[in-house]
Amino acid sequence: DQQVKQNSPSLSVQEGRISILNCDYTNSMFDYFLWYKKYPAEGPTFLISISSIKDKNEDGRFTVFLNKSAKHLSLHIVPSQPGDSAVYFCAASAPGYGGATNKLIFGTGTLLAVQP
Amino acid sequence: KAGVTQTPRYLIKTRGQQVTLSCSPISGHRSVSWYQQTPGQGLQFLFEYFSETQRNKGNFPGRFSGRQFSNSRSEMNVSTLELGDSALYLCASSATTTGVGQYFGPGTRLTVT
Numbered sequence: 001d002q003q004v005k006q007n008s009p010s011l012s013v014q015e016g017r018i019s020i021l022n023c024d025y026t027n028s029m030f031d032y033f034l035w036y037k038k039y040p041a042e043g044p045t046f047l048i049s050i051s052s053i054k055d056k057n058e059d060g061r062f063t064v065f066l067n068k069s070a071k072h073l074s075l076h077i078v079p080s081q082p083g084d085s086a087v088y089f090c091a092a093s094a095p096g097y098g099g100a101t102n103k104l105i106f107g108t109g110t111l112l113a114v115q116p
Numbered sequence: 117k118a119g120v121t122q123t124p125r126y127l128i129k130t131r132g133q134q135v136t137l138s139c140s141p142i143s144g145h146r147s148v149s150w151y152q153q154t155p156g157q158g159l160q161f162l163f164e165y166f167s168e169t170q171r172n173k174g175n176f177p178g179r180f181s182g183r184q185f186s187n188s189r190s191e192m193n194v195s196t197l198e199l200g201d202s203a204l205y206l207c208a209s210s211a212t213t214t215g216v217g218q219y220f221g222p223g224t225r226l227t228v229t
Contacts, residue, residue, distance in 0.1 A: 043120070043221050043222050043223050100214045102215055104159075
């Protein structure tokens with residue numbers, strides 16, 4: 001049962017344009033979402049997160065939008081740069097008795113290629 | 117501040133053997149989580165330790181075990197290795213237990229032949 005889904009395995013974008021990466025989830029109990037970027041043979045690097053009580057969080061070129069009614073979140077990167085080329089994972093924090101936990105449930109990832 | 121370190125970085129083992137992987141968290145972080153990444157299953161949660169106690173566990177067989185020491189360093193052990201255990205094993209540390217601020221190490225690439 002894939003609770004967190006990234007339906008686009010890959011995305012290609014021109015440098016300077018907007019990259020939009022999408023993620024859907026099924027468990028309405030998730031209350032914390034994160035985006036990670038990963039290069040081959042390295043560990044994931046934390047990018048940005050959002051609590052379920054918010055619908056938007058922004059950090060520099062990265063903005064995450066959360067639509068709880070649709071159980072959908074997206075990561076916007078503006079402007080896109082060639083160095084952004086990597087695999088992007090969305091993750092949800094599995095709920096526990098006291099709220100969000102450190103058990104992350106990951107999507108399958110989207111490979112972003114930013115063309116110069 | 118030094119990041120999360122994992123040793124060894126690469127490992128080749130034979131079916132039936134056992135293996136121990138080590139993780140040193142960021143200084144001050146008391147939570148350590150382990151994940152397995154494979155091409156077929158993606159990133160999957162193994163377990164989390166906080167203050168030497170296992171807090172959460174994923175859906176892996178009992179061959180996978182872990183522990184945490186008083187200095188927050190953690191080890192995971194896989195016994196009776198199978199070919200399907202070949203994967204990148206990632207460790208993440210955090211100062212909290214609420215999902216925020218988890219930082220990953222570079223991983224240990226385990227190959228089982």
